[in-house]
Amino acid sequence: MRNSIKMSTLALIAVGACAIYLLHELNGSFGYALPKRTIKVLAMVLTGVTIAYATVVFQTITHNRILTPSIMGLDSLYLLLQTLVIFFLGSSHLIVVNKQLNFLISCAVMIVFALLLYQFLFKKGGQQVYFLLLVGIIVGTFFSSISTFFQVLIDPNEFQIVQDRMFASFNNINSDLVWMAIVIVVLVLIYAWRYVKYLDVLSLGRDTAINLGVPYDAIVKKMLIIVAIFISISTALVGPITFFGLIVANLSYQFFKTYKHKTLILGASVMSIIALVGGQWVVERIFTFSTTLSVIINFVGGVYFIYLLLKERKSA
Numbered sequence: 001m002r003n004s005i006k007m008s009t010l011a012l013i014a015v016g017a018c019a020i021y022l023l024h025e026l027n028g029s030f031g032y033a034l035p036k037r038t039i040k041v042l043a044m045v046l047t048g049v050t051i052a053y054a055t056v057v058f059q060t061i062t063h064n065r066i067l068t069p070s071i072m073g074l075d076s077l078y079l080l081l082q083t084l085v086i087f088f089l090g091s092s093h094l095i096v097v098n099k100q101l102n103f104l105i106s107c108a109v110m111i112v113f114a115l116l117l118y119q120f121l122f123k124k125g126g127q128q129v130y131f132l133l134l135v136g137i138i139v140g141t142f143f144s145s146i147s148t149f150f151q152v153l154i155d156p157n158e159f160q161i162v163q164d165r166m167f168a169s170f171n172n173i174n175s176d177l178v179w180m181a182i183v184i185v186v187l188v189l190i191y192a193w194r195y196v197k198y199l200d201v202l203s204l205g206r207d208t209a210i211n212l213g214v215p216y217d218a219i220v221k222k223m224l225i226i227v228a229i230f231i232s233i234s235t236a237l238v239g240p241i242t243f244f245g246l247i248v249a250n251l252s253y254q255f256f257k258t259y260k261h262k263t264l265i266l267g268a269s270v271m272s273i274i275a276l277v278g279g280q281w282v283v284e285r286i287f288t289f290s291t292t293l294s295v296i297i298n299f300v301g302g303v304y305f306i307y308l309l310l311k312e313r314k315s316a
Contacts, residue, residue, distance in 0.1 A: 003256050003263050010270040017277040039175045046181055047238050048272025050230035055245030056265050058227050060203050061220055062129055066308050068245045069231045071133060073140030074110050075240035080143045081109055082165040087150045091158045099174045106236035114228030168239035168294035170280055181233050192226045195219060199261040241294055243301020248272045
């Protein structure tokens with residue numbers, strides 16, 4: 001089956017999943033339920049596209065299909081920021097109550113952290129990406145340890161608010177945040193899409209890409225900044241989803257079997273939409289909110305991660 005047919009089939013499934021989620025058991029409450037569901041679907045589409053794009057690009061740069069952008073420590077930084085704000089300022093502070101302000105501050109802190117990390121690491125020549133991964137793991141562990149320390153000390157009543165931020169949730173999403181995030185993501189996508197063609201060459205390796213005339217370091221820096229922006233937006237909007245990018249990116253590789261990143265990114269994005277919308281429908285209609293979508297994703301992702309490790313070990 002050609003990739004164009006596969007993509008069209010996936011797109012139809014994604015549209016069908018969105019339609020079922022929007023229209024199932026409305027019972028005539030179009031004025032109340034439909035707008036709320038529409039905001040949820042937009043948030044899931046936005047989250048799926050940003051995570052899919054960021055993961056495929058990140059794995060191409062690192063030449064490793066079992067890594068995700070969360071290894072840079074942005075998820076841990078987000079949780080640390082939320083914990084510190086509630087611990088020192090309280091749950092009634094404006095930064096906690098005002099979701100728009102919290103979103104902007106969270107995105108700004110994560111993006112600035114990523115930019116400082118890139119600036120520090122890319123000053124020297126050599127294998128900067130590998131140093132980035134190493135520093136990201138260390139910093140992420142450090143942030144997680146500090147978060148755990150303050151969570152032990154925090155007031156039990158306010159810890160519930162911190163706990164809600166630990167897991168991604170598409171319930172009670174602020175519509176203003178969604179529209180704000182959509183504008184930012186669309187602008188960044190318009191800018192980033194022009195560099196997708198370089199990813200096909202970057203996947204061949206640093207030396208080969210340079211020999212073919214690609215400005216390797218400049219493209220990698222821009223791609224990493226875009227990855228940081230997308231992960232920051234998705235994390236600040238719905239919360240951290242650790243293994244989701246790993247699942248959809250590798251499924252896209254296996255399903256399309258091509259080196260063209262336009263196809264891989266679009267395929268991973270459509271798969272993300274199907275997984276998020278379908279998974280949220282299952283959580284709401286079958287599990288009746290007894291669990292969250294992020295718990296299911298992390299469980300499936302963890303199993304899939306082990307499978308990929310065993311697969312890589314056998315092929316080695």
